[in-house]
Amino acid sequence: VLAALSGADQHHTQTYLTQIVNNMNTKQPGSDPKFFWWGQENGNFFKDIATHGAMAVSANSKNPEKALEVYDLIRNDKEIYMLFNYGIEGEDYIINASGVLERPAGWDQSTMDLGTDYWWGRTDEFEPKRTTDAPNKDEVIAQLDATAKDYPYSTLIINKSSIESTLGAMAGVLSEYIPQLAYGKFADPAAAVAEMRQKLKDVGYEDARASIQADMDAWKAARGL
Structure with missing residues (x-):
């Protein structure tokens, strides 16, 4: 019920x-x-x-x-x-x-x-x-x-060419877990989140993060931030 x-x-x-x-x-x-x-x-x-x-x-x-x-x-x-x-x-x-x-x-x-x-x-x-x-x-x-904070990265452009496939794989993992987490489908949500995070790492999350961080660092350096 x-x-x-x-x-x-x-x-x-x-x-x-x-x-x-x-x-x-x-x-x-x-x-x-x-x-x-x-x-x-x-x-x-x-x-x-x-x-x-x-x-x-x-x-x-x-x-x-x-x-x-x-x-x-x-x-x-x-x-x-x-x-x-x-x-x-x-x-x-x-x-x-x-x-x-x-x-x-x-x-x-x-x-x-x-x-x-x-x-x-x-x-x-x-x-x-x-x-x-x-x-x-x-x-x-x-x-x-x-x-709410003012968004500081409105002019930041991410170069996704080298991580496009990784982002696609990450999207696949998220589409598997996020809807079920949002609607309370997992008996153990904490375990499901841990599993999701591991799968994201397995498909290259750290590489994607490093690539985006490099773009952010270059963007900040160009502006003296």
Whole structure:
């Protein structure tokens, strides 16, 4: 019974705070969803870099200037941004007296949601508060902002030519273990992690690490760091 009522989802912070908490509490009362992030134990996590979720105009575009103009509008014009992502105000969504987005009576996400999946163009300051937000949304974001570090390696380019096959082999090991670890499939997780780490070493982890470290050292030396 417990196994049938347990689960995990690896996704964005916003997805958890604006969708998962409300969905779980509404559709499965008492489910008590929790949020954990990579690096939570030692504070080793970073703020998004400028190119996170970035878009580019195809080199084969017949009208690259116009394509960029359209992208500029749907990302930077608030009226168009809201229309593109949330639909027509008064029909698809309502901004209530508290300035919070809610859906009108009869709105059904399964058939009426626009589904733009707008990670490729989201503008944080245009994102409205929603009635479906987790009660502790602001608290969680403040906690992350207070701890997250600025990412120092945004201009570092890794030369993968000599380790491409090693990285592929490592990906194979991770794909075998990570999903099962995330979903609690191992009777002894600590033993499974130890086994996974050994397999990573067996396929060349140390060589890949040394190669990447050399690139990082050269990058730092070139900048006097």
